[in-house]
Amino acid sequence: MMKRVYSTISQLKPNVCIVGSGPAGFYCAQQILKLLPQSTVDIYEKLPVPFGLVRYGVAPDHPEVKNVINTFTKTGDNPRVNFYGNICLGQDISLGDLTNAYHAVVLTYGADNDKKLNIPGEDGKNIISARSFVGWYNGLPEDASLDLSLDCEEATILGQGNVAMDVARILLSPVDQLKSTDITEHSLEKLSTSRIKSVNLVGRRGALQVAFTIKEFREMTKLPHVQTVFRNEQLCGVHEASATLARPRKRLTELILKTSNPDESKSNCSKYFRPIFLRSPTEFKLNDNGAITGINFAVNRLEGPLDNQQALVTEDTELIPSGIAFRSIGYQSRCVDSDIPFNEKSCTVIPKEGEF
Amino acid sequence: MYRNIIKVSRGNVSHIRRIFSPSPPPSHFGLRRNYSNKTDQIKVTFKKHNGELITVSGKEGDSLLDVIVNNNLDFDGFGACEGTLTCSTCHVILKQEDYDKLPNRPTDEELDMLDLAYDLTDTSRLGCQVVLSKDLEGLTVQVPATVNDARSS
Numbered sequence: 446m447m448k449r450v451y452s453t454i455s456q457l458k459p460n461v462c463i464v465g466s467g468p469a470g471f472y473c474a475q476q477i478l479k480l481l482p483q484s485t486v487d488i489y490e491k492l493p494v495p496f497g498l499v500r501y502g503v504a505p506d507h508p509e510v511k512n513v514i515n516t517f518t519k520t521g522d523n524p525r526v527n528f529y530g531n532i533c534l535g536q537d538i539s540l541g542d543l544t545n546a547y548h549a550v551v552l553t554y555g556a557d558n559d560k561k562l563n564i565p566g567e568d569g570k571n572i573i574s575a576r577s578f579v580g581w582y583n584g585l586p587e588d589a590s591l592d593l594s595l596d597c598e599e600a601t602i603l604g605q606g607n608v609a610m611d612v613a614r615i616l617l618s619p620v621d622q623l624k625s626t627d628i629t630e631h632s633l634e635k636l637s638t639s640r641i642k643s644v645n646l647v648g649r650r651g652a653l654q655v656a657f658t659i660k661e662f663r664e665m666t667k668l669p670h671v672q673t674v675f676r677n678e679q680l681c682g683v684h685e686a687s688a689t690l691a692r693p694r695k696r697l698t699e700l701i702l703k704t705s706n707p708d709e710s711k712s713n714c715s716k717y718f719r720p721i722f723l724r725s726p727t728e729f730k731l732n733d734n735g736a737i738t739g740i741n742f743a744v745n746r747l748e749g750p751l752d753n754q755q756a757l758v759t760e761d762t763e764l765i766p767s768g769i770a771f772r773s774i775g776y777q778s779r780c781v782d783s784d785i786p787f788n789e790k791s792c793t794v795i796p797k798e799g800e801f
Numbered sequence: 802m803y804r805n806i807i808k809v810s811r812g813n814v815s816h817i818r819r820i821f822s823p824s825p826p827p828s829h830f831g832l833r834r835n836y837s838n839k840t841d842q843i844k845v846t847f848k849k850h851n852g853e854l855i856t857v858s859g860k861e862g863d864s865l866l867d868v869i870v871n872n873n874l875d876f877d878g879f880g881a882c883e884g885t886l887t888c889s890t891c892h893v894i895l896k897q898e899d900y901d902k903l904p905n906r907p908t909d910e911e912l913d914m915l916d917l918a919y920d921l922t923d924t925s926r927l928g929c930q931v932v933l934s935k936d937l938e939g940l941t942v943q944v945p946a947t948v949n950d951a952r953s954s
């Protein structure tokens with residue numbers, strides 16, 4: 446998220462404009478309305494409808510998370526707020542237009558560029574940005590025609606955060622369970638023909654560094670007909686280390702260890718969720734049609750103190766066969782208007798005094 | 802004012818309009834709003850991070866989130882998921898003796914969300930899961946300074 450305020454709010458009736466109507470935009474509007482009783486707030490949004498990733502990111506089987514929309518709707522209904530959909534900063538309006546017209550401009554247009562791995566074969570068929578996959582099942586117009594094939598048994602997700610978890614859960618959930626959600630028709634149709642049996646969730650570092658949170662992991666362990674399988678040799682030493690951890694990481698690690706023990710009730714599962722640690726992708730293997738058949742990984746080892754372990758590449762490699770791959774290694778913001786002082790390396794706005 | 806600044810570069814600027822048509826399916830949970838007569842009121846005090854004390858009343862069976870909603874208390878961002886155990890914005894910190902008095906320990910699901918809260922303590926609970934009973938009369942809970950929504954990745 447990036448935010449920038451041109452602050453000359455000394456006038457009695459500040460007119461503020463906010464670009465981007467996700468949670469950052471709405472929470473910001475709420476605070477401005479509350480702290481500056483004379484202010485008016487105009488919200489500009491690229492899409493026709495508000496709420497950003499709450500609408501188009503949060504998974505359809507998590508409808509409760511979207512309850513926050515009720516609070517945002519109240520803010521939008523405030524007579525001092527105007528919402529303008531279908532207006533894109535950098536295309537329909539420029540930053541200069543806005544700074545001329547408003548006392549303050551707040552940029553909350555999110556971080557919608559997904560990071561690339563920059564390894565050979567990355568442009569091959571069926572190598573999908575997790576973010577586009579999410580847009581596809583959530584009804585984001587620009588992702589409606591995503592070209593993907595689920596006609597394979599093994600899928601690999603690169604990254605171990607909660608977006609990666611969402612993708613794994615949607616791929617492994619029984620279609621009947623998804624039918625009762627507001628998932629898009631086109632994705633439901635495709636998912637109902639999926640042959641995927643096994644989903645790998647691959648991370649650079651180890652079990653103690655995973656980025657997903659415990660709620661999402663617990664949900665995976667409870668998915669019907671799905672067994673979570675760890676490579677037990679990758680969990681060596683984890684038990685000993687977990688004693689020293691703070692509560693959140695400790696509880697997550699304990700659940701990982703518990704799940705790695707054989708579970709009788711899961712013995713007749715037909716699908717598998719496989720978190721794999723200590724692997725960095727180095728190359729996508731493609732067939733003659735340019736479609737993915739597998740991913741080459743470098744085997745990593747960890748170095749450094751427990752609270753800051755870094756992955757170091759070794760000489761060992763592993764090929765993991767895979768008919769589809771999803772890239773989910775993080776997101777960055779973009780410079781949508783050349784007047785925004787932007788650091789292209791960190792993908793953030795360059796801070797200036799008086800601007801935040 | 803906006804009319805001066807919008808470049809009409811799209812054919813569909815007639816689209817400029819208010820659209821607040823949320824699409825999410827209805828929640829299965831929702832807030833209970835129990836308005837009751839004065840007789841069985843239980844006093845609760847919320848201590849804000851700036852030290853300010855706010856004392857209000859609730860009814861037996863109300864959660865602390867219900868009490869906040871029913872009394873229109875304005876705690877920024879509190880209760881984002883409306884009591885459905887999918888955020889941690891209703892985090893409150895109890896005194897040890899009050900924590901021990903509560904009939905139920907937090908469930909795994911509550912602890913999972915609490916683990917994402919800022920300023921987590923051993924006597925932290927989610928406000929939507931703490932239900933008022935007569936022996937909690939006079940309860941004081943602390944509302945931490947910051948709320949941390951569940952996911953940032």
Ligand SMILES: Cc1cc2nc3c(=O)[nH]c(=O)nc-3n(C[C@H](O)[C@H](O)[C@H](O)COP(=O)(O)OP(=O)(O)OC[C@H]3O[C@@H](n4cnc5c(N)ncnc54)[C@H](O)[C@@H]3O)c2cc1C
Binds near residue numbers: 498953
């Ligand atoms: C797939 C996915 C799933 C997630 N699930 C959860 C979850 O379950 N729970 C949770 O707590 N968090 C979740 N998150 C994280 C959460 O969605 C984000 O942290 C949050 O939405 C960020 O808010 P934001 O307002 O900064 O950005 P966004 O929500 O991205 O909002 C930015 C808005 O700006 C608009 N915009 C972009 N460019 C322009 C432009 N040039 N001009 C005008 N408008 C523009 C966009 O259309 C968008 O509406 C998820 C994230 C992702 C990617």
Ligand code: FES
Binds near residue numbers: 927929
């Ligand atoms: S309101 Fe979201 S968990 Fe309590």
